[in-house]
Each structure stands twice: as structure tokens, then as C-alpha cells.
Amino acid sequence: MTVLIATDLDRTMIYSAGALAEGSSPAGTVCVEHLDGQPLSFMSSRAAELLRALTRTAVVLPTTTRTVEQFRRIDLPGAPWRYAVTSNGGTVLVDGEPDRAWRDGVDRAVRDSAASLADVGSELDRLGEPDWILKRRTADDLFCYLVVDTAAMPSSFVRDWGHWCAERGWNVSQQGRKVYAMPDAVCKSRAVAEVRARLIADGVLPDTAPVLAAGDGALDAEMLRAADAAVRPRHGELEALGWECPGLTVTAAAGATAAEEILRWFANRIPTGVAT
Template sequence: MTSPKPVLIATDLDRTMIYSRNAFGTAEPAALCVEHLEGAPLSYMTVAAADAMTALASVAAVLPTTTRTIAQFERIRFPGEPWAYAVTSNGGNILVDGSPDRQWRRTVDAAVRAGGATLAEVGVALRDRIDDSWVLKYREADELFCYLVVDLAATPDDFLAEWDSWCRPRGWSASRQGRKIYTMPMAVCKSQAVAEVRTRLIAAGRLDPVAPTLAAGDGALDAEMLAAADRGIRPRHGELEELGWTHPNLTVTSATGILAGEEIIDWFTAALPGRVADSTV
């Protein structure tokens, strides 16, 4: 039996680890395509980041943790795979060796039902508030939550705040990540799924019981996960940067864009036992 891993790393993917060409920022480093859509390249990491993630996954328990649906996650060839566990659907699904854990999903579904409005009720209320002049797509994800793809310039300034205020008394919340506006049940969150995976890894002897949990993410849907971790890091871009969000255990990268992903992996690596974190990070 292999030795238990000394650290658990829960990391968001889009605009934290992987980047579209439009999200590169001003840098043009050597990059590796890690996702294709309908045969076209879509998401990238720097070559250095991909190499560093492969090395990190060999010595730490790395947990990809994303708001993507299962199908969207499966498009990614994230360095270090195959993954014993992955969290998708913002915590609504846990994948075990690539397959959804049905018991976890039943637990989540029960919590959503107990929390307030149904997805169908929320969807009706949301569609009553939008129109084609600024909404490009309406999507429901894994029968858990819904999101809009919007024209940011045409989106009404007060829409997000007004919609969020409608959602919260009904057990939901709204947030924006790039061109997407997510409407999410409060019962569905990444931090709870990360805690569940941590418990399972410790019970199986695959994670040291005293191992710290480190986390990375850039969006409002990552905030709870970052706050719950022993230490967290976010890039100097994205929704949390726009909100000025901080926390006592939080580090913010120096870099923006795709180079921030490289910096985050270096920060994770520096936190491994026997390594001394770079004080400039």
C-alpha cells in the first residue's frame, strides 16, 4: 500500500488552472491545449504549468473541483489524470474513478428539495426576467442549476442584484463568472463535496489525517471553498478580484491571466511538506 498523501489540493479549473485564448491576458507563453470542443482547441495551460501539475499530482491528492457539468468536465485532459475523485456541478456530483457517485447525488438532491424552490420554479421566474436582447443562451446543468450566457455590455446593470435578491429567500443565489450568470441552490457547494472526498480519502488510508486542505479558485462560487480550506489562493483576476474578496487564509497571485495558473501550481508545490513557500507569492 502506498503512503498516505501529505496534502489535499482542491482546485477550480476555468480561469484558475485552464484558460481560453481570450483569457490569456497579455502573456503569450508556450501553451498546451487541454480541451477541444467539436474538434477545435478551447482551453490551455502553459507548458510549465502542465508539467508542474503532473509532478504535483504524483505526490499530493489533487481534486479537480469545478462548476462544469460532468460532460463538460470530461472534455478536459487535465495533466495528472486519471483522477480517483473529481467534483463537478459545483459540488452536486462527485466522480469516483470517472463515474458519478449516486449516494452523494441523492444526498444533494434531498438537501436542495429541503432548501426551497425547485429548479423548475426558478427557471420559470428567471425566463420571465430575460430576453434575447442580452441573453445568448439559457441552460440547465445536470438537473441541478441553471445559467445564462449573456452579452455583458447589454446586460441591465441591476439585473444580477435584483435576481439574487429574489433567489436568496428561496434557497438559491445568483453570481456572475465571465459571460455566465449562474443561479445555484445554496445546498449545492464545492466545500461540502471537498469535505466528503477528504473523509473518504482518510478512511481509505490515502490521505494523512492531519494533511492540510489547500484550495484555488477565481469566482464567487469558489469563495466558500477557499474560506473552508486551511489555506487558499486566487488569481488576480476574475469575479473575486472584481469583488475585492479576501480572507485571513488567502493568498492572491502576482500574475494575471494564464500565468496566474502557473503561479498557483508553484504555490501548491511550495506548500508541500519539506518545501518553503516563496514569500513573494
């Protein structure tokens, strides 16, 4: 193996039924996640084939803001995974189990640099229960997010909430109906760098192995910027922001077929190649 590929999942590789309706429609889909027996997330059939093929020639690292429990619901083509990153970098899974030492280090970094989750929760309590907040969730005792009615949410909320959080070592981003509050110390790029170091130490990757990355949201931005080369779909939060960085490619396609384009982009940058 010569390349480490870190890829976001939701709206980069996999798509909800609603997200499937956005952008170009794939020729066929496969369900990759169920919740309470109901289909929840999908990939294009071709993207599933390409991802499975990619794992034969590169180290693919699923890298998601989902919690451990939410990640475990996904039947992602190419599994089983030696490593996966969940909780926005707060958790490194090794053969499906959380690495305790990594999480302890993340917790220390948050304590040393940011307000506590309880403090952030207390500030959210001051909002009361406005109709535009549909749900409020805490994820893996690391960060929190709101599920909102985007049409009813005050236009200044994300900006004002972001200012409050920024002064306390947290950042705020909106991805669709979810508004995240995340400690700055919890980020995907640090976890990706840790996995790369372990793979080099184990002899799986050479010490010259580049990192390629893909993602669509603001929480992916630092991972894309830290990678040797990166790609994002022509949809999502980063597209809405017009976000760019050196070494970034933007797909021509929007919607679920963008995943196929991303996977071909990865394959074309692996020395051994992958059939497309």
C-alpha cells in the same frame, strides 16, 4: 500523501483563447480541451508540467462548476483522477463515474432548503427572450445559468435576480458572460470535505491532512474560506470584488501565468516538496 489540493479549473488552471489574452502571456501553451474538433481551453506549458509533478506528491482534486460532460472533455495533466468534483459540488466522480449516493444526498438537501429548479426556471421565463440573453442552460438538473451580452444586460439585473433567488435558498453570481443561479446546498466545500473523509478512511491521507484550495470566482469563495489555506489569481470575479479571507494568498500575476504561481504555491506547502 499528506495534503489534499482542491483546485478550480476555468480561469484558475485552464484558460480559453480569450482569457489567454488577458494578463501576462505564458511562454508556451498546450491545448487541454477540444469541442467539435476545435481547440477550446489551454494551459501554459509550464503549468501543465507543474500540475503533473504535483500529482506525484499530493492528492489533487479537480473541483469545477462544469457539468460531468464538460469536465470529461478536458485532458487535464495528471489524469486519471481517483476523485473529481463537478457541477459545483453536486457530483463527486469516482474513477470517472458519478457517485449516486452523494448525488441523492445533494438532491435531498436542495429539496429541504430551496425552491425547485423548475420554480427558478419559471421566474426566468418571465424575462421573455431579451436580446441580451444569448443562451439559457440547465446544468446536470441542479442549477441554471445565462450566457449574456454583458454590455447590453441591464446593470440592475444581477442584483435584482440575486435578491429574488436569495429569498428562496439560491445564490447568484456572474463570471464573465455567464450568470449562474445555484442552490445554496450545492457547494464545492461540502464535496471536498466528503472526498477528504473518504481518502482518510481509505488510508490515503492522514486524519491531519490539510486542505489547500484555489479558485477565481464567487462560486469558489466558500471552498477557499473552508480550506486551511487558499490562493486565488489576481483576476476574475473575486478580484473584481476585492474578496479576501483569512489564510488567503493572491498571486502577483494575472492571466494564464497565474496558474504557474498557484501551482508553485501549492508545491511549497507540501512537506516532501516539488521541483519548481
